[in-house]
Amino acid sequence: MNGALTRYRIIAWIVGVLLLALTLVAMPMKYFGDNNLGVMIIAPVHGWLYVVYLAAVGDLARRVQWPVTRILLVALAGTIPFLSFIMERRVVGWLSGTDRQPSFTEA
């Protein structure tokens, strides 16, 4: 479970930072500065890394057996600026009650 949590946390931060770059830098550049370059680069990268984020969430959820609502909540949190960081803290909090020692069932 440790590995899956670490993978989720890393990709959550990457996607979160890219989303902030997209919404706070690239989009103002496009719509106010008439410079499309930032969006053209960051948008597809963020889009595909979000797919990786979804895979990490799915993998983590499979190991810790979350209910559907929680899976969807965590998945959607990756699409809202700033929320992915808050959600990352909450996920760590949810899982901090469990034993952090290497699990026998972890693949």
Add this chain to the structure above:
Amino acid sequence: MSISGQAILADVRRLLTPGWLAGHALALLAVVTCLALGWWQAGRAVEGNTLSWAYTFEWPIFAIFVVVIWVREIRLTLRKGRAEAPASAVDPVDRPRPVITRRVSQPTAAAGDSDDPQLAEYNRYLAWLNENPEARPSDYPAKEYR
């Protein structure tokens, strides 16, 4: 009706509760929406919007994510329902021929004579797996093995 027919009917009934009907509708709506958005982006991509090419392939992946969670929930519900169903549902005539197995040195909870609590816990886990051959490792109730 045959026993297997009744079992299938019971499975279907578990997936037609009001909550599940809402769940199916929601999942279907999400899948259709994702596919429609992918189709819309494909149209924009063909018209010359380079950025849309990425989204053309991304939206179907989101649809797949929804389907994966949907199927997972269905399987969890069915597994839970079958586990709670009375054992008398199995007709001795219909039952498949038993497979002859030879059990060798089964680990049991009592075997945890060792002082190592981690080893004792692992033995309890193995014993539990042995008692529940249908279960997956992730079904083990103790939190540290999830």
